[in-house]
Amino acid sequence: MSFEKWKEEFLKQVQRVNWMAFWSPKPGKNLVKIVVKGNLPAVNLQEHFLKWSCACFGPGCVVCDIVRRFGLSEATKRDMYYSYVVDLLSNETPRIKLWGYGITVAQQLATIVDQLDIFTPETGAAIQVVRHGSGRNTRYQILPDKPINIFEIPGVQEEYESLAPLEEFAEQRIQDSKASLVDNILQMDLAPDILNSILLLLKDRGFEISDDLLVATPQEAVEQVKLQQQEFEQAASQPEQAPTVGTTPGQTFQTTTTVADLIKKLKTSGQ
Numbered sequence: 001m002s003f004e005k006w007k008e009e010f011l012k013q014v015q016r017v018n019w020m021a022f023w024s025p026k027p028g029k030n031l032v033k034i035v036v037k038g039n040l041p042a043v044n045l046q047e048h049f050l051k052w053s054c055a056c057f058g059p060g061c062v063v064c065d066i067v068r069r070f071g072l073s074e075a076t077k078r079d080m081y082y083s084y085v086v087d088l089l090s091n092e093t094p095r096i097k098l099w100g101y102g103i104t105v106a107q108q109l110a111t112i113v114d115q116l117d118i119f120t121p122e123t124g125a126a127i128q129v130v131r132h133g134s135g136r137n138t139r140y141q142i143l144p145d146k147p148i149n150i151f152e153i154p155g156v157q158e159e160y161e162s163l164a165p166l167e168e169f170a171e172q173r174i175q176d177s178k179a180s181l182v183d184n185i186l187q188m189d190l191a192p193d194i195l196n197s198i199l200l201l202l203k204d205r206g207f208e209i210s211d212d213l214l215v216a217t218p219q220e221a222v223e224q225v226k227l228q229q230q231e232f233e234q235a236a237s238q239p240e241q242a243p244t245v246g247t248t249p250g251q252t253f254q255t256t257t258t259v260a261d262l263i264k265k266l267k268t269s270g271q
């Protein structure tokens with residue numbers, strides 16, 4: 001190999017970051033053209049939806065295990081499909097992005113593919129992606145549109161050359177999902193004891209969990225709460241003392257009362 005060849009290979013690797021850009025349909029009508037790079041126009045992955053989407057790691061998947069043990073049925077793995085697309089109504093770069101879609105969109109695309117070429121870069125048809133609703137009620141309607149040559153769109157040819165074949169995406173997605181799994185779980189709205197148990201399980205499965213995230217084992221947490229309650233009750237049973245700090249002549253007792261004092265007063269008046 002020569003320097004020129006190495007340089008070319010180096011740049012090819014370094015520029016393989018395009019797949020990190022994801023496309024998501026805006027409300028209403030969108031127009032895209034599917035871009036095929038490599039052998040696959042789409043890849044199928046199974047994904048868990050935690051705070052954000054996370055690829056299933058396959059046999060022995062720790063996320064599958066968490067879903068089962070903690071009854072997080074909404075995060076049960078489901079089929080997702082990924083294709084490269086160019087958004088024909090936007091000039092945003094990178095021009096080529098990854099679009100992740102579910103089974104209903106995939107089925108609609110399959111119906112179109114049955115009758116029309118939507119893949120050939122120069123002559124394949126564009127598709128309309130019409131988005132209705134939002135959140136869990138989001139629905140998509142997929143319609144064929146006019147043929148379009150993606151290489152006539154400024155910037156697309158250059159990006160296409162350095163784009164990684166789509167088949168490489170699946171492995172990359174799993175690696176990325178593993179790397180961000182702890183953050184993903186920390187961002188979820190979980191009860192502290194459940195979160196703690198999940199973190200312990202992840203630690204047990206070889207994930208790096210820093211000790212300050214693991215506040216206590218569930219049993220310790222329960223005992224900590226009991227201890228706090230005891231201290232609270234002891235404090236509440238002590239006779240109220242006149243404040244010695246922050247009082248100046250003319251100031252009433254209330255102006256120096258802290259939240260703890262108020263709670264103490266409420267507690268004693270309730271007895």
Ligand SMILES: [Zn+2]
Binds near residue numbers: 063064
């Ligand atoms: Zn899984």
